[in-house]
Amino acid sequence: MSSHLDPEKIDRLAEVAVRTGVNLQKGQDLIITANMSALPLVQRIAVHAYKAGAGLVLPFFTDDAITLARYENADDASFDRAADWFYEGLGKAYKGGAARMAITGDDPMLLADQDAGKVARASKAVSIAGKPAMGPIVGFEVNWNIVAFPGAAWAARVFPDVPVQEAQSKLLDAIYDASRLDGADPVQNWADHTAELKTHVKWLNAQNFEALQYTGPGTDLRLGLAEGHIWKGGASPALNGVVCQPNIPTEEVFTCPHAYKVDGTVSATKPLAYQGTVIRDISVRFEAGKIVDATASAGEAVFRDLLGVDDGSSRIGEVALVPHSSPISQSGTLFYNTLFDENASCHIALGQSYADTVAGGSELGEDELKQKGANQSLIHVDWMIGSGDVDIDGITRTGDIVPVMRKGEWAF
Amino acid sequence: MSSHLDPEKIDRLAEVAVRTGVNLQKGQDLIITANMSALPLVQRIAVHAYKAGAGLVLPFFTDDAITLARYENADDASFDRAADWFYEGLGKAYKGGAARMAITGDDPMLLADQDAGKVARASKAVSIAGKPAMGPIVGFEVNWNIVAFPGAAWAARVFPDVPVQEAQSKLLDAIYDASRLDGADPVQNWADHTAELKTHVKWLNAQNFEALQYTGPGTDLRLGLAEGHIWKGGASPALNGVVCQPNIPTEEVFTCPHAYKVDGTVSATKPLAYQGTVIRDISVRFEAGKIVDATASAGEAVFRDLLGVDDGSSRIGEVALVPHSSPISQSGTLFYNTLFDENASCHIALGQSYADTVAGGSELGEDELKQKGANQSLIHVDWMIGSGDVDIDGITRTGDIVPVMRKGEWAF
Ligand SMILES: [Zn+2]
Ligand SMILES: [Zn+2]
Numbered sequence: 001m002s003s004h005l006d007p008e009k010i011d012r013l014a015e016v017a018v019r020t021g022v023n024l025q026k027g028q029d030l031i032i033t034a035n036m037s038a039l040p041l042v043q044r045i046a047v048h049a050y051k052a053g054a055g056l057v058l059p060f061f062t063d064d065a066i067t068l069a070r071y072e073n074a075d076d077a078s079f080d081r082a083a084d085w086f087y088e089g090l091g092k093a094y095k096g097g098a099a100r101m102a103i104t105g106d107d108p109m110l111l112a113d114q115d116a117g118k119v120a121r122a123s124k125a126v127s128i129a130g131k132p133a134m135g136p137i138v139g140f141e142v143n144w145n146i147v148a149f150p151g152a153a154w155a156a157r158v159f160p161d162v163p164v165q166e167a168q169s170k171l172l173d174a175i176y177d178a179s180r181l182d183g184a185d186p187v188q189n190w191a192d193h194t195a196e197l198k199t200h201v202k203w204l205n206a207q208n209f210e211a212l213q214y215t216g217p218g219t220d221l222r223l224g225l226a227e228g229h230i231w232k233g234g235a236s237p238a239l240n241g242v243v244c245q246p247n248i249p250t251e252e253v254f255t256c257p258h259a260y261k262v263d264g265t266v267s268a269t270k271p272l273a274y275q276g277t278v279i280r281d282i283s284v285r286f287e288a289g290k291i292v293d294a295t296a297s298a299g300e301a302v303f304r305d306l307l308g309v310d311d312g313s314s315r316i317g318e319v320a321l322v323p324h325s326s327p328i329s330q331s332g333t334l335f336y337n338t339l340f341d342e343n344a345s346c347h348i349a350l351g352q353s354y355a356d357t358v359a360g361g362s363e364l365g366e367d368e369l370k371q372k373g374a375n376q377s378l379i380h381v382d383w384m385i386g387s388g389d390v391d392i393d394g395i396t397r398t399g400d401i402v403p404v405m406r407k408g409e410w411a412f
Numbered sequence: 413m414s415s416h417l418d419p420e421k422i423d424r425l426a427e428v429a430v431r432t433g434v435n436l437q438k439g440q441d442l443i444i445t446a447n448m449s450a451l452p453l454v455q456r457i458a459v460h461a462y463k464a465g466a467g468l469v470l471p472f473f474t475d476d477a478i479t480l481a482r483y484e485n486a487d488d489a490s491f492d493r494a495a496d497w498f499y500e501g502l503g504k505a506y507k508g509g510a511a512r513m514a515i516t517g518d519d520p521m522l523l524a525d526q527d528a529g530k531v532a533r534a535s536k537a538v539s540i541a542g543k544p545a546m547g548p549i550v551g552f553e554v555n556w557n558i559v560a561f562p563g564a565a566w567a568a569r570v571f572p573d574v575p576v577q578e579a580q581s582k583l584l585d586a587i588y589d590a591s592r593l594d595g596a597d598p599v600q601n602w603a604d605h606t607a608e609l610k611t612h613v614k615w616l617n618a619q620n621f622e623a624l625q626y627t628g629p630g631t632d633l634r635l636g637l638a639e640g641h642i643w644k645g646g647a648s649p650a651l652n653g654v655v656c657q658p659n660i661p662t663e664e665v666f667t668c669p670h671a672y673k674v675d676g677t678v679s680a681t682k683p684l685a686y687q688g689t690v691i692r693d694i695s696v697r698f699e700a701g702k703i704v705d706a707t708a709s710a711g712e713a714v715f716r717d718l719l720g721v722d723d724g725s726s727r728i729g730e731v732a733l734v735p736h737s738s739p740i741s742q743s744g745t746l747f748y749n750t751l752f753d754e755n756a757s758c759h760i761a762l763g764q765s766y767a768d769t770v771a772g773g774s775e776l777g778e779d780e781l782k783q784k785g786a787n788q789s790l791i792h793v794d795w796m797i798g799s800g801d802v803d804i805d806g807i808t809r810t811g812d813i814v815p816v817m818r819k820g821e822w823a824f
């Protein structure tokens with residue numbers, strides 16, 4: 001069904017996802033979630049995973065027609081249901097040592113014409129039921145990875161002006177480039193790239209800033225950092241000891257903001273595609289970490305619903321720095337997909353924090369994490385606040401101001 | 413991918429599977445297992461299930477390329493693994509009220525070129541891990557159903573002399589006819605057919621035979637029936653109260669044999685396709701319920717391995733009567749698929765019995781079931797012993813002999 005896509009590029013993406021991305025260990029099971037449209041990639045991942053010694057490769061597929069069948073035919077009560085038993089099982093599998101791979105590349109507008117209330121309810125039900133499966137991932141207990149496949153619907157959205165097969169080929173090329181798969185040795189590409197990211201991680205951790213100050217068009221934000229925050233980026237070891245690269249591609253260094261110490265105004269620099277709605281020109285005002293005012297030129301109601309999911313959904317759980325000159329940013333392409341768009345720009349994420357971005361965070365309970373400023377929520381939604389016009393300073397514990405980024409580029 | 417298949421026939425098959433087959437209740441979740449090749453049917457089942465008020469439709473797909481990737485690349489240790497957590501979860505879902513639908517129609521020869529030992533080990537691992545998921549089904553705790561989709565590989569096997577797309581169309585027609593989907597009201601077709609099956613069920617239960625005597629070419633078998641055995645056939649209520657039709661098509665009336673009271677010789681009347689091997693001309697001798705001698709003109713080693721899986725795999729757990737004039741039998745087609753071939757012929761099944769074919773069986777423990785003669789095993793494999801040349805008599809508790817079938821047709 002995807003014979004027009006270069007099978008060698010798909011195979012190389014699969015191999016890097018298995019070996020560098022999830023870094024599957026001998027005997028480890030691999031759980032894969034994917035849209036049906038990504039089947040050609042999943043098939044090659046299975047080959048490379050078994051070659052790497054996988055115990056079992058267990059793929060779980062979603063299908064757009066079946067998803068739409070629900071929205072178009074189901075009783076209202078369906079939209080509050082989720083398969084608890086399945087997510088509990090996944091959690092059990094991760095606790096038992098399984099690794100996880102997610103294939104992204106679904107149609108970002110699949111649910112655009114569906115009742116937004118039902119979409120939100122269904123998503124919330126999955127977030128609640130999904131906790132046992134998400135816990136080991138956000139806690140970085142096991143090695144995991146996300147990669148992308150250029151499904152037809154997604155490709156048509158990114159490159160609307162060319163025939164769909166050409167759009168898929170173009171998107172595969174864009175994925176290939178962004179995922180640093182070119183050249184003789186993609187595994188070495190990733191080693192080099194991680195080393196580069198680690199220099200920024202090291203410097204930022206040595207600074208141990210109290211807060212970051214963002215200044216740019218429509219942006220004047222003092223963003224406090226969590227107590228004991230740890231900057232991360234590139235490959236790092238999961239708690240099971242396996243060094244993996246959770247995102248392919250990745251350009252970010254990121255840490256845990258203080259969910260109760262963010263003040264001021266910030267404006268999005270790119271649209272946010274969320275559950276079938278493109279939210280444009282977001283601008284929000286924070287008071288003591290909480291968003292108290294939010295506007296958008298399109299999709300404002302959906303954005304407000306998102307902020308209202310729970311207490312933590314109107315606070316932030318991640319802050320990430322990406323130079324404006326990053327390859328994905330330079331491509332100038334809007335991907336309508338977080339894995340790519342967040343790596344084109346400095347961003348923040350509403351909602352859940354990553355426990356491993358706080359010192360000792362994986363051993364702390366929810367209350368202790370909260371004390372340190374680490375946010376808790378059912379959601380985690382990244383949105384872009386960086387551009388060539390934004391400056392970022394670090395504020396030290398003694399109140400000194402240290403340039404971190406100037407006009408969107410590293411200043412150190 | 414299946415545009416050459418008549419979408420109206422697929423839709424009607426889906427609707428009958430949902431409404432008559434599983435008889436999905438409002439609010440009930442529906443768990444579907446299917447090969448990827450059956451996606452067009454699963455999509456229509458999802459529509460009809462949600463129209464019927466499904467809570468959630470949860471499809472789980474297998475993919476041939478991914479299955480082969482394992483056999484061709486995995487470490488040896490992989491073949492003893494199974495996803496325990498998944499089968500435990502399924503069991504939990506059924507206990508929680510979910511219904512089950514299985515789509516058959518996989519390539520019967522997919523694993524023909526693979527190491528038979530690995531195939532057997534992988535199958536045994538799934539049988540063991542799968543117990544929590546199989547229990548509620550063999551115990552008939554929930555409503556369930558199996559239907560077939562004419563996947564390309566299966567169709568090519570059944571109709572090897574025509575191009576594959578034509579083979580799929582022919583096989584869809586055969587499924588359509590065998591599944592009694594024709595005419596103005598397929599739901600009424602099934603009501604009529606069930607009524608017809610029930611007349612035989614009623615008569616056989618009234619007779620309360622001690623044993624059946626099979627006489628035919630290469631066959632002289634005294635087959636004892638379990639204590640308190642119950643003949644079943646057509647639609648019947650699961651323990652959750654929902655009347656469902658587990659198999660579409662179905663032509664059989666069946667009950668529980670006595671696993672320790674079968675003596676004599678029986679010869680298969682059709683080949684048995686089992687895990688990629690076609691086993692031909694099976695002939696076995698029973699002593700006190702156990703197969704003590706087995707031969708086959710092809711696939712004998714695979715058949716012997718099957719008999720050796722556990723103690724119950726060399727005893728029988730089901731005996732079923734099907735008139736030689738049944739539509740599937742008259743089609744003269746060998747389907748290499750149990751759902752069809754078993755409904756073309758009287759058959760017996762090696763291995764696991766159905767608890768609901770013994771009075772009060774669902775409330776009995778394994779030991780009590782064994783006492784009554786109900787077999788326990790990891791396997792359940794049907795094979796065909798009926799033809800136009802076989803006579804069957806019932807032996808009453810007082811030793812009288814009552815004709816049940818003559819030359820393969822009902823004698824009462
Ligand atoms: Zn990020
Ligand atoms: Zn994020």
Ligand SMILES: [Zn+2]
Nearest residue numbers: 664666732754
């Ligand atoms: Zn049967």
Ligand SMILES: [Zn+2]
Nearest residue numbers: 730761792794
């Ligand atoms: Zn059977």
